[in-house]
Amino acid sequence: MAIRTGQEYLAGIRDDREVWLDGERVDDVTTHPKLARMAQTVAAIYDLQHDPDLRDQMTFTSPTSGEPVSLSYMVPHSQEDLARRKHALEIIAGSVNGMLGRTPDYVNICVVAARQMAHLYGRNDSRFGDNMVAYHEYVRENDLCLTHTFGHPQVNRSVAISELPDPYIAVGIVDTTDEGVIVRGAKLLATLAPFSDEIFAPVYRPLREDAPEDEPYCIGFSIPVNTPGLKFICRQAYDDGKSLYDYPLSGRYDEMDCLAIFDDVLIPWDRVFSFRDVALSNEAVQKVTLWRQYAQQVAVKNVAKLELILGMVRRITEGIGISRFDQVREKISEIIDILATNNAFLRAAEADAEPVDGGLGEGIWLASEPLIAMRHWYPDAYQRVTQIIQQLCAGGLMLTPSEADVKGPLSADIEKFYQGADLAAKDRIQLFRLAWDLIGTEFGSRQTLYERYFNGDIVQLRQRRFASYNYSRAEAALASFFDKLQADD
Ligand SMILES: Cc1cc2nc3c(=O)[nH]c(=O)nc-3n(C[C@H](O)[C@H](O)[C@H](O)COP(=O)(O)OP(=O)(O)OC[C@H]3O[C@@H](n4cnc5c(N)ncnc54)[C@H](O)[C@@H]3O)c2cc1C
Numbered sequence: 405m406a407i408r409t410g411q412e413y414l415a416g417i418r419d420d421r422e423v424w425l426d427g428e429r430v431d432d433v434t435t436h437p438k439l440a441r442m443a444q445t446v447a448a449i450y451d452l453q454h455d456p457d458l459r460d461q462m463t464f465t466s467p468t469s470g471e472p473v474s475l476s477y478m479v480p481h482s483q484e485d486l487a488r489r490k491h492a493l494e495i496i497a498g499s500v501n502g503m504l505g506r507t508p509d510y511v512n513i514c515v516v517a518a519r520q521m522a523h524l525y526g527r528n529d530s531r532f533g534d535n536m537v538a539y540h541e542y543v544r545e546n547d548l549c550l551t552h553t554f555g556h557p558q559v560n561r562s563v564a565i566s567e568l569p570d571p572y573i574a575v576g577i578v579d580t581t582d583e584g585v586i587v588r589g590a591k592l593l594a595t596l597a598p599f600s601d602e603i604f605a606p607v608y609r610p611l612r613e614d615a616p617e618d619e620p621y622c623i624g625f626s627i628p629v630n631t632p633g634l635k636f637i638c639r640q641a642y643d644d645g646k647s648l649y650d651y652p653l654s655g656r657y658d659e660m661d662c663l664a665i666f667d668d669v670l671i672p673w674d675r676v677f678s679f680r681d682v683a684l685s686n687e688a689v690q691k692v693t694l695w696r697q698y699a700q701q702v703a704v705k706n707v708a709k710l711e712l713i714l715g716m717v718r719r720i721t722e723g724i725g726i727s728r729f730d731q732v733r734e735k736i737s738e739i740i741d742i743l744a745t746n747n748a749f750l751r752a753a754e755a756d757a758e759p760v761d762g763g764l765g766e767g768i769w770l771a772s773e774p775l776i777a778m779r780h781w782y783p784d785a786y787q788r789v790t791q792i793i794q795q796l797c798a799g800g801l802m803l804t805p806s807e808a809d810v811k812g813p814l815s816a817d818i819e820k821f822y823q824g825a826d827l828a829a830k831d832r833i834q835l836f837r838l839a840w841d842l843i844g845t846e847f848g849s850r851q852t853l854y855e856r857y858f859n860g861d862i863v864q865l866r867q868r869r870f871a872s873y874n875y876s877r878a879e880a881a882l883a884s885f886f887d888k889l890q891a892d893d
Contacts, residue, residue, distance in 0.1 A: 414443060417599060421629050476508070477544035500656075505705065514694045518540070551597040584676065602626055639660070697769060702859070739792060
């Protein structure tokens with residue numbers, strides 16, 4: 405099929421998927437009043453690949469069909485490949501101003517990373533490695549949109565998943581048949597699920613190797629979201645159909661987050677990547693570092709978002725006549741520093757990209773050190789950006805009448821009292837509504853939460869970093885310092 409148009413994508417998600425929102429089953433995610441605009445947003449991303457000016461920049465030639473396929477499915481083998489992929493990511497992130505974490509390229513790249521390490525999944529049983537390679541080819545050739553889920557329901561984090569009050573809270577194996585594996589339980593958190601074709605669920609959390617009761621939870625797979633028995637419960641929607649003047653972001657970019665419930669779902673054998681092999685899965689959790697590929701999308705998305713924010717903050721501060729104050733300029737400079745630091749992490753990760761696993765893995769991977777540092781730094785950096793917006797916009801964030809007010813009987817008052825230093829009232833209000841949607845609405849709060857958690861829990865990731873870091877250079881530096889001290893004594 406090669407690359408799909410927006411219309412083809414929409415036709416693909418118009419099926420019998422079981423999506424629940426506000427206590428009701430959604431008939432059609434492409435027409436539901438709280439989901440339709442987001443479906444259109446994703447469709448527009450698919451259409452970009454068909455723009456004659458962009459097509460070559462966003463696709464590469466499929467090694468199997470010879471057709472153009474999305475660049476996000478390319479296995480990178482060189483710096484040039486990474487640069488090419490980055491450019492395609494920039495086009496997509498730019499088209500939505502970085503407001504979507506999960507443009508389809510994100511999980512596409514996760515699948516690429518898993519394919520690069522397919523030999524590991526297949527080390528003890530070649531079927532599973534072959535499945536991963538075939539799956540990558542399948543999604544690439546059909547230009548599919550994926551969600552992914554790694555975690556388990558937040559019931560009791562202080563016990564192992566096999567010790568939860570019900571054996572099937574986390575997704576576990578119920579039975580096997582000639583056709584496949586039957587699983588039951590739930591996974592979180594599936595962003596973009598209502599708008600996806602497939603759900604990708606590799607084992608991505610370590611299990612206990614000395615606990616046989618953990619073995620049934622060792623199941624990695626991917627299936628269509630309309631598989632019988634699979635249902636999704638949406639969080640509250642943030643797009644309630646209101647005017648885009650009033651909610652310029654909520655109205656277009658509510659990518660939705662869901663709990664995925666597997667009610668005795670059959671995973672066909674050719675869609676299984678890990679099965680009951682806890683030691684191997686734990687090794688894969690360590691070595692199949694999906695983030696060493698998808699972090700490129702993350703960093704590119706951060707740039708697109710920070711550039712919009714910088715433009716917005718600068719215009720607001722000029723618009724209300726505060727840009728000449730030193731403290732205001734200093735805060736704007738902080739945003740510039742964050743943008744530049746993000747770029748530096750990405751450039752370093754690309755420059756030092758390398759093969760992994762002694763060359764056994766396919767292609768090259770972004771360097772891990774800059775990406776780990778970026779992953780641990782960005783949540784606080786982004787939160788600082790939101791604080792700056794709050795501090796510079798101040799009460800203006802509350803003085804945001806709606807489009808109906810702007811056009812209503814009090815429009816003359818609005819023009820007089822809501823104007824800025826060099827802005828008409830309607831433009832000033834629109835800017836502040838954008839700022840509020842970015843940091844203050846439910847959509848805005850979710851953005852901040854997303855930046856903190858989408859990549860995992862930094863607290864636990866930093867603990868792992870503490871435990872696994874190679875301290876030899878630091879120890880040598882200290883030893884040489886004392887050696888010099890002794891010599892000088
Ligand atoms: C908006 C959003 C979108 C997301 N999208 C996706 C997605 O598409 N796919 C996906 O797979 N995941 C997604 N995630 C989930 C994300 O990976 C998790 O939120 C993250 O890993 C943290 O897990 P948790 O939310 O279950 O928090 P928990 O693990 O329950 O943590 C809650 C608190 O307890 C602390 N804590 C828990 N356990 C420990 C411990 N052992 N030691 C010390 N402190 C601990 C944490 O530090 C944290 O403060 C998304 C999250 C958000 C917020």
